[in-house]
Amino acid sequence: MQMAIRTSQHHIPTFINFTTKKKLPFRHFSTTTMSSNSPSQLTHTISLPSQLVEVIAAPGITPSDFRSAIDSSLFQKWLRNLQSESGVLVDGSLSLNKVIIQGVDYFGKRVGFLKFKADIVDKEIGEKVPGIVFARGPAVAILILLESDGETYAVLTEQVRVPTGQFVLELPAGMLDDDKGDFVGTAVREVEEETGISLKVEDMVELTSFLDPSTGRKVFPSPGGCDEELSVFLYQGTVKKETIQELQGKKTGLRDHGELIKVHVVPYRQLWRKTADAKVLMAIALYEMAKREGLLSKSYNNFASE
Numbered sequence: 001m002q003m004a005i006r007t008s009q010h011h012i013p014t015f016i017n018f019t020t021k022k023k024l025p026f027r028h029f030s031t032t033t034m035s036s037n038s039p040s041q042l043t044h045t046i047s048l049p050s051q052l053v054e055v056i057a058a059p060g061i062t063p064s065d066f067r068s069a070i071d072s073s074l075f076q077k078w079l080r081n082l083q084s085e086s087g088v089l090v091d092g093s094l095s096l097n098k099v100i101i102q103g104v105d106y107f108g109k110r111v112g113f114l115k116f117k118a119d120i121v122d123k124e125i126g127e128k129v130p131g132i133v134f135a136r137g138p139a140v141a142i143l144i145l146l147e148s149d150g151e152t153y154a155v156l157t158e159q160v161r162v163p164t165g166q167f168v169l170e171l172p173a174g175m176l177d178d179d180k181g182d183f184v185g186t187a188v189r190e191v192e193e194e195t196g197i198s199l200k201v202e203d204m205v206e207l208t209s210f211l212d213p214s215t216g217r218k219v220f221p222s223p224g225g226c227d228e229e230l231s232v233f234l235y236q237g238t239v240k241k242e243t244i245q246e247l248q249g250k251k252t253g254l255r256d257h258g259e260l261i262k263v264h265v266v267p268y269r270q271l272w273r274k275t276a277d278a279k280v281l282m283a284i285a286l287y288e289m290a291k292r293e294g295l296l297s298k299s300y301n302n303f304a305s306e
Contacts, residue, residue, distance in 0.1 A: 042066045058102045065104040072111035074135040078227060088120065095121050134226045140187040141173040142233045143283040145268060148244050152268040155247065156275065157194050157261045169264060170277035187233045195263050196252050205234040207286035210295055221278050232283050
């Protein structure tokens with residue numbers, strides 16, 4: 001099996017039943033005047049098994065954005081999660097009273113990010129639980145380990161991360177571009193875009209697949225405010241020393257997507273100290289535990305540069 005360095009530089013269907021208060025020109029929506037002194041407000045009613053839930057558009061949300069937000073896979077998946085086997089509405093102790101759509105960001109025509117507030121109440125004490133949600137959906141991260149001259153190296157990317165105000169060293173990673181759930185294909189594509197390394201799907205090992213089924217075999221990096229769920233993959237390869245040198249400092253990324261990436265190669269034994277990226281630390285834990293329990297092949301793939 002081979003892996004190649006690319007030399008060019010660039011970087012649902014829903015199970016929820018919907019109802020409307022009255023028929024309108026577009027599906028699912030109604031406009032309600034909240035008071036005689038307030039402007040009209042977009043609303044939508046969701047029918048859950050035991051209750052009706054009102055969805056409201058915050059000021060500034062257009063009818064098109066409101067419709068896109070509710071129909072998006074991000075919002076539909078969140079609704080399904082509420083009613084899943086481990087969902088917060090299953091045992092009846094919590095109630096979803098209202099959802100306010102606050103922000104919608106697009107990747108092309110697709111909803112990429114969605115921000116909303118859910119009023120979920122503990123029925124016993126009558127108090128709300130924290131319910132601000134930043135929805136971005138599933139993503140992948142890849143731990144690439146390359147063995148050369150008796151040393152194992154990890155491949156990292158350095159990127160501008162505006163939310164932190166810093167450059168961050170992290171694993172190659174990315175969001176799923178569609179709703180098809182092609183996690184391993186996304187992992188291979190992200191590695192090539194961010195590092196210039198071409199991998200084969202069959203050479204990837206999904207580390208999160210070793211988790212207990214009760215976890216959904218995904219990792220939640222920040223479940224207090226974000227729905228993101230990560231699938232973590234592993235690639236192991238053997239390379240020549242020249243390949244390590246070629247990768248070190250290489251500039252990659254999809255420039256038209258605003259990706260300005262520099263590749264770093266770090267000795268694996270130092271990896272846990274070199275970055276604050278949670279994906280790195282999660283991947284190390286998954287890798288070490290899987291290795292300790294004998295779940296990983298000891299063989300490395302042959303790495304060939306083009």
